[in-house]
Amino acid sequence: MLAGVTATTPIPVLAMTMVIVGIAGPLIIPPMTAVLLNSVDDREAGTASGVFNTSRQIGGALNVAVFGALIGSGDLLGGLRASVLVAAGVTALAATASARLRSNTVKVSLEPVGV
Numbered sequence: 001m002l003a004g005v006t007a008t009t010p011i012p013v014l015a016m017t018m019v020i021v022g023i024a025g026p027l028i029i030p031p032m033t034a035v036l037l038n039s040v041d042d043r044e045a046g047t048a049s050g051v052f053n054t055s056r057q058i059g060g061a062l063n064v065a066v067f068g069a070l071i072g073s074g075d076l077l078g079g080l081r082a083s084v085l086v087a088a089g090v091t092a093l094a095a096t097a098s099a100r101l102r103s104n105t106v107k108v109s110l111e112p113v114g115v
Contacts, residue, residue, distance in 0.1 A: 007077055029056075 005014060040048045071079035
């Protein structure tokens with residue numbers, strides 16, 4: 001989405017694109033957490049949740065550091081493109097790793113416990 005930004009892209013178009021990207025995270029995290037917690041034993045749920053949230057925090061810190069350095073390198077548009085391409089590459093690698101590491105199919109239920 002943001003890889004197509006050019007120097008002549010209107011600010012409102014760029015802002016709407018960034019809003020869409022910003023909304024995506026909160027829509028993805030709860031289902032990911034449900035899948036994670038449903039894939040481990042109840043005894044390991046705390047550990048799994050802790051590892052998941054720690055990895056999110058480390059990822060966020062690296063995101064700010066690396067992408068901030070790329071964008072602040074002097075060429076704003078080139079840095080923005082580079083950071084988006086790096087993010088796309090990391091996402092592709094994570095998707096490939098997760099597909100290969102999946103050991104079994106997990107049945108996910110979003111129903112509350114005891115219903």
